[in-house]
Amino acid sequence: xxxxxxxxxxxxxxxxxxxxxxxxxxxxxxxxxxxxxxxxxxxxxxxxxxxxxxxxxxxxxxxxxxxxxxxxxxxxxxxxxxxxxxxxxxxxxxxxxxxxxxxxxxxxxxxxxxxxxxxxxxxxxxxxxxxxxxxxxxxxxxxxxxxxxxxxxxxxxxxxxxxxxxxxxxxxxxxxxxxxxxxxxxxxxxxxxxxxxxxxxxxxxxxxxxxxxxxxxxxxxxxxxxxxxxxxxxxxxxxxxxxxxxxxxxxxxxxxxxxxxxxxxxxxxxxxxxxxxxxxxxxxxxxxxxxxxxxxxxxxxxxxxxxxxxxxxxxxxxxxxxxxxxxxxxxxxxxxxxxxxxxxxxxxxxxxxxxxxxxxxxxxxxxxxxxxxxxxxxxxxxxxxxxxxxxxxxxxxxxxxxxxxxxxxxxxxxxxxxxxxxxxxxxxxxxxxxxxxxxxxxxxxxxxxxxxxxxxxxxxxxxxxxxxxxxxxxxxxxxxxxxxxxxxxxxxxxxxxxxxxxxxxxxxxxxxxxxxxxxxxxxxxxxxxxxxxxxx
Numbered sequence: 280x281x282x283x284x285x286x287x288x289x290x291x292x293x294x295x296x297x298x299x300x301x302x303x304x305x306x307x308x309x310x311x312x313x314x315x316x317x318x319x320x321x322x323x324x325x326x327x328x329x330x331x332x333x334x335x336x337x338x339x340x341x342x343x344x345x346x347x348x349x350x351x352x353x354x355x356x357x358x359x360x361x362x363x364x365x366x367x368x369x370x371x372x373x374x375x376x377x378x379x380x381x382x383x384x385x386x387x388x389x390x391x392x393x394x395x396x397x398x399x400x401x402x403x404x405x406x407x408x409x410x411x412x413x414x415x416x417x418x419x420x421x422x423x424x425x426x427x428x429x430x431x432x433x434x435x436x437x438x439x440x441x442x443x444x445x446x447x448x449x450x451x452x453x454x455x456x457x458x459x460x461x462x463x464x465x466x467x468x469x470x471x472x473x474x475x476x477x478x479x480x481x482x483x484x485x486x487x488x489x490x491x492x493x494x495x496x497x498x499x500x501x502x503x504x505x506x507x508x509x510x511x512x513x514x515x516x517x518x519x520x521x522x523x524x525x526x527x528x529x530x531x532x533x534x535x536x537x538x539x540x541x542x543x544x545x546x547x548x549x550x551x552x553x554x555x556x557x558x559x560x561x562x563x564x565x566x567x568x569x570x571x572x573x574x575x576x577x578x579x580x581x582x583x584x585x586x587x588x589x590x591x592x593x594x595x596x597x598x599x600x601x602x603x604x605x606x607x608x609x610x611x612x613x614x615x616x617x618x619x620x621x622x623x624x625x626x627x628x629x630x631x632x633x634x635x636x637x638x639x640x641x642x643x644x645x646x647x648x649x650x651x652x653x654x655x656x657x658x659x660x661x662x663x664x665x666x667x668x669x670x671x672x673x674x675x676x677x678x679x680x681x682x683x684x685x686x687x688x689x690x691x692x693x694x695x696x697x698x699x700x701x702x703x704x705x706x707x708x709x710x711x712x713x714x715x716x717x718x719x720x721x722x723x724x725x726x727x728x729x730x731x732x733x734x735x736x737x738x739x740x741x742x743x744x745x746x747x748x749x750x751x752x753x754x755x756x757x758x759x760x761x762x763x764x765x766x767x768x769x770x771x772x773x774x775x776x777x778x779x780x781x782x783x784x785x786x787x788x789x790x791x792x793x794x795x796x797x798x799x800x801x802x803x804x805x806x807x808x809x810x811x812x813x814x815x
Contacts (some may be wrong), residue, residue, distance in 0.1 A: 286314040286492065287814075289512055289522040291499045291538065291750040292529035293317025294369020294483045295796060296803040300412075300527055302486035302554045303807035308814050314492045314520060316512070321349065321368035321483070321495045328372050329479045329711030331601050335606060337373050341546045342366045345381050346533060349689040354748045361569075361688060361753050363531050367495055368481040370531070370755075373798055375602060376472040376479065378431050380407060380801075381667075382634040383462035392788055395769035400462055406804035407797070413646065414471075420461040422461045428485035429800060430475035434605075435477045440586050440660070441605045444640050446717035448608045451708050454610075464634050470602065473796070477600040482800075499631075500682040502526060502542035502779065504558055509779035515682065524814065525778045527771075529803075532757040535785040536564035536675045539761065544773065553680040559775030564686075566762045567673035570754040571692045572665045573702060573747055575734075577713055578723040586721065588643035590657025608638035608712070609792070612704040624670070628668045634792040636705030638712070651724050662713060665703035665754050667792035670697045674759050690757075693747060694761040702751070710736035751799040756795050761785035770809045782806040 288304060290297045294620050301315045322342060327333040337343055344363045350356040364370040385402035388417040390399035397403075414431045415423075448467045449455070452712055456466030456629030473480040503519065511521040527537050541543055543558035546565075550557050585592025588603050612635040614628070621628035644653050645661045653659040671688035693699050713722055714736055725733045727746075734746055763786045768772055771780040782803055791798050 285521045285523065287311045287522065288313045288527065289520055290315045290527045290529055291512060292531065292783065293367045293493065294364060294529060294531060294783065295371040295401065295799050297529035298368060298482035298486050298488065299800060299803035300529065300782055300807045300810065301491045302488060303804060304811055304814065305490050307811035309490065311814060312492065314494060316494045316499055317367045318498045318499050319495065321367040322372065323367060323483050328481070331477060331577050332599050334373060338362060339631045343373055346685055346688050348688060351692055353694050354751055355690060359690065359692065359753050361533065361757060362755055363533060368483040370792060372479065372481040374796060376474050377794040378471040378797050379464060379793040380460045380797050381791045382464060382632070384631060384633045385789065385791045389788055393764045393769045398769065403801045403805060406801040410800035410804050419458065419461060422458070429473050429480050431471050431473055432475055432601065433469045433471045436601065438603065438605055438642060439584065440642060440721060441473060442604055443717050443721055447712040447715045450715040450717055452612060453608055457638065459607060459609065465611065466609065468607050470604055472601050472605060474601040498682060499538065500541065502538065507558060507775065508777040511780045525780060525810065527780045527782055529783045532760045532784045532792040533598060533675055533688060535781055535783055536760040537677065537682065539563045540677055541680065541682055544776065549676055553677055555680060561766045561774055563766055564760050566759040566765065567675055567690055567757060568669050568671065568759045569690050570665045570667055570669060570756040571698060571702065571751055572663055572754045573706065573751045574661050574663045575709065576644065576653040576659050576661050576726045577690040578659055578726050580721055580723050587657045587660050589655045593657055597740050603642040604640060606640065608708065609634050611635045612701045616700050617697065617706065620696040620700040625719065633668065635668045635701045636748065637665045637667055638705055638709045661728060662709045664702060664709050666698050666702045668701060670695045692751060699744060699747065703740060703745060706743055707736050758787040758795065759786035762788040764788050771806050780810070
C-alpha cells in the first residue's frame with residue numbers, strides 16, 4: 280500500500296500562484312495544514328536566480344520547462360519554444376522582471392464575460408495593492424500599495440540612450456504616461472520592474488512559507504477522486520496525499536491542463552486517445568493564448584561610446600541592477616484597421632479604451648532576436664513588439680498518459696487577422712521611432728536576419744507579414760487553458776466536481792495586455808481570499 284499523509288489543503292504547483300495562495304491561506308487560518316508540492320527544486324538563493332545579469336543563463340537548464348510548439352504552418356512551419364520555471368517560485372524566479380498591470384478594460388471585459396465584478400479592474404485593485412510595495416512613496420495611494428511583499432523599482436540607471444529613445448517614441452505621437460500601472464498603460468512610460476536592490480523579488484522569498492509543508496522535487500501524476508470529489512493526489516513515486524478540504528492546481532497554463540486531463544477532466548475525445556476514464560467533460564487545454572511578438576535589431580553608430588550591453592564602456596555599476604532598458608511604449612491599433620480585421624475574422628470589433636501592443640527598446644540583444652546577425656558585443660540594440668490583445672487561440676493536448684512527458688502545444692500564433700493587424704501597427708510605430716531624427720546620430724540602420732531585406736515604416740502589409748512569418752516568437756505569456764467561465768467558475772472551482780480549484784494563468788479567459796506576473800499576483804491574492812472565506 281502507498282504511504283499516505285493527510286492535510287487540509289493540497290496545492291499542486293509551487294510557482295507564483297501556489298506560493299501566494301499557500302502563504303495567504305496560512306496567514307488567514309494558521310491552524311490549517313497546507314501542503315505545497317513543487318516538481319522542481321528550491322533554488323531561492325541561487326545567484327543566477329537572484330541576479331539581474333545572470334538570469335538569462337537559466338534558459339535551457341533543468342530549472343526551466345522547455346516546450347517546442349507543433350510546427351506552425353501560418354508562420355513558415357516553424358516550431359516556437361516556450362519556457363516556464365521548474366523550481367519553487369515558478370516563472371517568478373526566472374522571468375525578466377517586468378511589472379505591468381495591463382489596461383483596466385481587460386479586467387472589466389473579463390468581469391463582464393464571467394458575470395462577476397470581483398474580476399473587474401476595481402474589483403482586483405485591492406489585490407494589486409496588497410501584493411505591491413510601490414517604489415515611489417509619492418505615488419497615487421488610490422492605485423498603489425506601499426507595504427506589500429513585492430518591491431518594485433524604476434529608473435536610477437541613467438543609460439546614455441535614455442533621452443534619445445524617449446524623444447524617438449514621443450515623435451511617433453505617443454504621450455508621456457507618468458504611471459502605466461494605474462489602469463491605462465498607453466503612452467511612453469518608465470520601465471517598472473520587481474528587481475529591488477539588484478536582487479530578484481520572487482514569490483517564495485517575498486511570501487512567507489513558514490508553517491507550510493513545502494515538498495520540492497515532487498511530481499504529482501494525478502488527482503484522486505471519490506466519485507466526483509477530489510480527495511487527494513498521487514505522486515510519481517506512488518505516494519498518496521489526502522486533502523480533507525480542497526486541492527488547488529497551480530501548475531501553469533501548459534501543465535495544469537495536462538494534470539487535469541490525466542486525472543479524467545477534459546474533452547472525451549482527447550482522454551479516449553490515452554484510455555483515460557473521464558470524470559467530467561470540459562474544454563481543458565482549449566483557448567490557449569499567448570503574446571506573439573517580433574524583434575528587430577539595430578546597428579549603432581559609435582558603439583565604442585558604451586550605448587549597449589557588451590561594450591567595454593557600458594560599465595556603470597548601476598547597469599547591473601536591472602534590465603538594460605528605460606521605456607515602454609504602449610498603444611491601441613487604429614480602429615479602422617481593427618474593423619477590417621474583424622470582418623476578415625468573422626467577428627465584431629467593439630471600439631473603446633484599450634491597449635493592443637507594446638514596444639520595448641533594450642540596449643542589448645534579447646532572446647528571440649536574430650542573434651546570428653548581431654553578436655552581444657555592444658554594437659546593436661533591439662526593439663521588441665508584442666501583440667498584447669491576441670485573439671488567436673491554440674491548444675494543449677496530451678502526448679501520452681505520463682505526466683513526465685511534455686504535452687503537445689499548438690499555440691496557432693497569428694491565425695487571426697486581428698493579431699497580424701496589431702503586430703503590424705506596433706512594428707510601424709517601432710520603425711518610425713528608430714527612423715526618427717531623435718536617433719539619427721545613434722542608429723546606423725536595421726540588421727535583418729536570415730537574408731531578409733530591411734523593412735521600414737512605409738513597408739507594405741505583405742512585407743511586414745513576411746517578416747512576421749519568418750521571425751515572430753513567443754514572449755512566454757501562455758494562458759487560458761482552463762478558462763474561467765468554461766473550465767472553472769468565478770471562484771476558480773472546477774465545474775462538475777467538488778473540492779478542486781485552479782489558480783494560475785490557465786484561468787485567464789482573455790488576453791491581458793500586461794507582462795503576466797503583476798496581474799497573477801493580484802489574481803492569486805483574490806483567489807486566496809475566496810478560498811480563505813470558505814475555509815473556516
